[in-house]
Amino acid sequence: MVAKPKVAICWLGSCGGCDEAVVDLNEAILQVTSAVDVIFWPVALDFKYHHLEALEKGEVALSIINGHIRNSEQEEVAKLLREKSQLVLAFGACACFGGTPGMANFRSKEDIFNWVYRDAPTVVNPKGNYPQPRSQANGKELTLPEFYEQVFALNQVIDVDYYLPGCPPPPDLIANAVNAVLEGKLPPKGSTLAPHKALCDTCKRNETKPDKISIKDIKRIHEVEASPDTCFLAQGILCMGIATRGGCGESCININMPCRGCFGPVEGVEDSGAKFISALAAMLDAENDEEMKQLIDKLDDLAGYTYRFTLPVSLLQRKRA
Amino acid sequence: MSDFEPKIVCFSCKFSWGYLANETSLSSQIKNWIPIICSGKVDAKHIMEAFKHGADGVLILGCPEGDCHYQDGNFETKKRVQLLHKVLDSYGIEPERVRMELSLDPEGKRIPELVKSMSETVRGLGPVRQI
Numbered sequence: 368m369v370a371k372p373k374v375a376i377c378w379l380g381s382c383g384g385c386d387e388a389v390v391d392l393n394e395a396i397l398q399v400t401s402a403v404d405v406i407f408w409p410v411a412l413d414f415k416y417h418h419l420e421a422l423e424k425g426e427v428a429l430s431i432i433n434g435h436i437r438n439s440e441q442e443e444v445a446k447l448l449r450e451k452s453q454l455v456l457a458f459g460a461c462a463c464f465g466g467t468p469g470m471a472n473f474r475s476k477e478d479i480f481n482w483v484y485r486d487a488p489t490v491v492n493p494k495g496n497y498p499q500p501r502s503q504a505n506g507k508e509l510t511l512p513e514f515y516e517q518v519f520a521l522n523q524v525i526d527v528d529y530y531l532p533g534c535p536p537p538p539d540l541i542a543n544a545v546n547a548v549l550e551g552k553l554p555p556k557g558s559t560l561a562p563h564k565a566l567c568d569t570c571k572r573n574e575t576k577p578d579k580i581s582i583k584d585i586k587r588i589h590e591v592e593a594s595p596d597t598c599f600l601a602q603g604i605l606c607m608g609i610a611t612r613g614g615c616g617e618s619c620i621n622i623n624m625p626c627r628g629c630f631g632p633v634e635g636v637e638d639s640g641a642k643f644i645s646a647l648a649a650m651l652d653a654e655n656d657e658e659m660k661q662l663i664d665k666l667d668d669l670a671g672y673t674y675r676f677t678l679p680v681s682l683l684q685r686k687r688a
Numbered sequence: 689m690s691d692f693e694p695k696i697v698c699f700s701c702k703f704s705w706g707y708l709a710n711e712t713s714l715s716s717q718i719k720n721w722i723p724i725i726c727s728g729k730v731d732a733k734h735i736m737e738a739f740k741h742g743a744d745g746v747l748i749l750g751c752p753e754g755d756c757h758y759q760d761g762n763f764e765t766k767k768r769v770q771l772l773h774k775v776l777d778s779y780g781i782e783p784e785r786v787r788m789e790l791s792l793d794p795e796g797k798r799i800p801e802l803v804k805s806m807s808e809t810v811r812g813l814g815p816v817r818q819i
């Protein structure tokens with residue numbers, strides 16, 4: 368019997384949603400597991416890092432890695448998986464772009480530690496203890512992974528072969544990606560295994576989008592009763608669909624929530640936030656600076672909104688030293 | 689920080705700024721001077737890229753309000769800059785580091801002056817703080 372290809376599934380800085388998305392393949396997962404040997408999957412199977420270490424270089428056909436990298440353990444595991452794998456798939460917004468945890472890059476590590484271990488109202492820490500990579504207790508040395516200065520996307524730490532965005536990626540694209548690997552029908556290295564165009568291209572509300580959108584008043588989704596059929600932008604509600612890669616299956620749009628951008632930039636665009644800002648500026652219908660200011664003042668956290676999933680890979684982020 | 693020499697990138701629209709001037713002599717006076725056709729061409733991405741490549745400030749010179757050769761490119765960029773101020777602020781890049789001046793100066797005499805005054809503002813702020 369020919370040995371089945373080995374597959375590793377791993378979470379780094381992750382919420383577990385991406386692993387859940389794999390489980391959500393339901394019956395399809397049975398087909399997948401009959402075609403491959405899952406040799407590592409911390410969330411579901413009891414394999415340890417030393418099992419990975421024992422493998423030969425390149426012995427794993429595919430590593431599916433979700434989550435961002437912010438500490439030394441995540442970096443070590445990512446590098447170990449890279450060494451043992453022929454292909455690495457960055458799975459989910461966190462692995463592809465840093466994801467929502469990437470918004471922490473608006474703050475320094477110092478700010479974060481001070482808040483979490485000193486200033487937050489629920490913290491009681493009279494000795495002022497902060498987590499240390501090494502510390503002594505009862506004559507023994509304890510170690511913890513080192514917390515890095517910032518959040519990184521997977522490709523800022525290891526070489527990545529393919530990308531599958533989404534928070535989490537939808538089942539049809541996961542199944543397509545796995546099948547493409549199994550059948551050896553892969554696009555060029557570096558490709559994103561999702562459509563190239565913006566979400567608007569397949570959004571059924573697109574028909575109601577006027578040729579020229581002019582927003583006189585910005586509304587937030589919880590402040591209004593949004594029409595379930597009309598383009599959000601036409602209703603004055605911000606929607607990232609214009610600057611976001613399609614392929615998610617419009618799961619947010621279908622439950623009457625505007626797109627938040629988890630599929631990242633469309634093909635060929637580096638920074639979806641910058642694109643969105645330019646497009647939004649054109650849509651804001653202000654006659655003068657004062658009107659513009661009034662509109663902008665309504666945007667509480669524009670940077671957080673535009674970089675909700677992509678801050679670590681945005682133009683202005685520091686590259687990894 | 690006393691020897692901090694701010695790097696200013698200046699985009700200027702050729703329709704109003706320095707079209708009668710000798711471009712070579714102006715560009716020898718002003719480092720990183722980028723004449724363009726219509727200030728409306730300046731995208732959020734270009735401004736962010738300038739900072740990414742080490743600029744400490746960005747100055748955009750456009751035609752007087754209501755006088756854009758392409759209807760309202762200058763006002764469109766002004767809106768973009770206003771939005772971008774808000775985003776850049778979250779990155780720790782102060783709004784004063786991106787300035788727009790809408791006026792007319794065919795001989796481009798004021799360009800070096802404006803760049804200089806922008807340099808002074810930015811010198812006071814210091815180099816861009818990296819988050």
Ligand code: SF4
Nearest residue numbers: 384385459460461534
């Ligand atoms: S991409 Fe979304 S679902 Fe996946 S780990 Fe990150 S936050 Fe969770």
Ligand code: SF4
Nearest residue numbers: 567570598599606608
């Ligand atoms: S802007 Fe949003 S609601 Fe409008 S067509 Fe695009 S994705 Fe759909």
